[in-house]
Amino acid sequence: MAKEPLVIVENLRGYYVGQFGIVQGVDGVSLTLSEGEAVGLVGESGCGKSTLAQLVTGVTGPLLHYQGGRVLVDGYEVYKIPQEVLRKEVLCKRLSYIPQAAMNSLNPVKRILDFLQDVVQERTAKKPSKSEIWSTAGEHFESLGLSREVLKLYPHELSGGMKQRVVVAISTLWNPKILVVDEPTSALDVSSQKLLIKTLALLRERGMVKSMLFITHDIPVARQICETLAVMYCGQLVEVGPVEDVLDTPCHPYTRGLLAAIASYEPSEKGRARLESIPGRPPDMRNPPPGCRFHPRCSLARESCARNEPPEVILDGHRMVRCWRAKGGL
């Protein structure tokens, strides 16, 4: 792809530090997000997906500490610029982050219009009138397939799917180039899930959002909207590549295991292939296993996998696999 990367993440590390010890949430992740690209980040719970999102946006929660590496968002180096610049110039204008279960944090005693007033006031440094918001935000909502009337409602009057779409609409009001969404579909049923995916697709189609980092544990959903799939395990990316390639010919044993564990509905294949779960459970991230982090659960592991950490192998120029087996053996 000749297009300029919008987000560059290089060897990013972020640890949770507390009484419990040091949890290596994200440990050496490198990822680029080109213009017009949507990357789906998948993996088990606790593998560091949301931690990575928080680190990329520079908004680290309590206990999470940035430990090194670079994050470049549209020319701004997130960890080198002052907090105030990050807040005013990068967040919302260039990069918007929708945290997990964001729809539950809508204030129940305020109308949707009132939220937007706060957002606009913060960005333009003057208090806008209600009619101004009504016209600008209404236009934005309508272009996303939401009714303008939604602005008048209170959050409890909306269904879960509508709330989630409203949250997406609010956070894209300033047409940020990059949208980071964390598990937007996990609490929705399939029909509202489809509508939300359509809304996100519409955002990209209209050019309001150029790139997207889509975090989910549901691979079939990621498949619908992303061009690139990144599989995360234990704080590291184990496989990155075009979505079709990764799903059709998974190279990493972990990706293969994840795909074999999904009970997906495929009308074309009536026969039931037996599902297999990955044996064992994710390791304690305070003390990750030496060598390849997946080796205790891997059926193809050799003795050497436990000793040497696998390198990032580039296949066909556009796929990354972190496995000793990827290049035909050690």
Added chain:
Amino acid sequence: MTSDALLEVKNLTKIYTRGYIRVSHQVGCMDVSFSICKGEVLGLLGQSGSGKTTIANVILRLIKPTSGSVYLEGKDIFSYTPRDYYARVQQIFQDPYGSFNYFYRIDRVLHKAVTLKNSQTFYAERKRRIAEVLDIVGLNPSEVLGRYPHQLSGGQLQRLLIARALLIEPQLVVADEPTSMIDASSRAGILNHLLTLKEHHIAILFITHDVGQAAYISDTVVVMHEGKVVEQGEASKVLFAPEHPYTRRLLSDVPRLHEKWDLSQEIVSNPTVSDLRG
């Protein structure tokens, strides 16, 4: 209905009422009828709020139906004594963390399960049987016995509940979204262990909103929408050649692994305020 029907649900209606003077009604389920044969897996499929759990709660005798009745082997379920009934019908709930009493060790749950059916069993015999069923569900006895629920993962707890069901050997297990709180990679294991229940000739009422899981595990499927049954029949028929428009829409909304949606079409639903407030 065939003679080998284990559980028959006949015209079951549950209407929740609220308030004393200004009474408001909420339909839980409306005129639902289906039957489960011995050793069969029935998938109850529907979106949130479609009344799946209401039916499960009635079958588990946790709530009383407004009208209609449920028969277990031809007898009304409310005519059994509790001990008799729960030796025949057991449950696996959605939340494995909330299914255990946190004050007791895992062992107690399993020993009680054996004594539910036969209180005269010796300790050694109970221990032997517990080790046997733990082996079936793929748990290492030394890993789980003697521990408290908070020390185990959700997947392990859910497998313990399956082991418990195997110890009791009921005729029917009601599994209400048993995988929704479990990690994707251990979900497949839970589904496979539920299938081992089937091998032991235990019928399962599998409640889910996930079409993929229902297709994997069920023999017959009942599709529910807004408290009513819209379609029922063999899983291969209902899920792969649906007749009712709602089932068709539901199936078309399921994301697929090897097929991409056509996202170019406009979002048609543009609900008005009155729709939203509905």
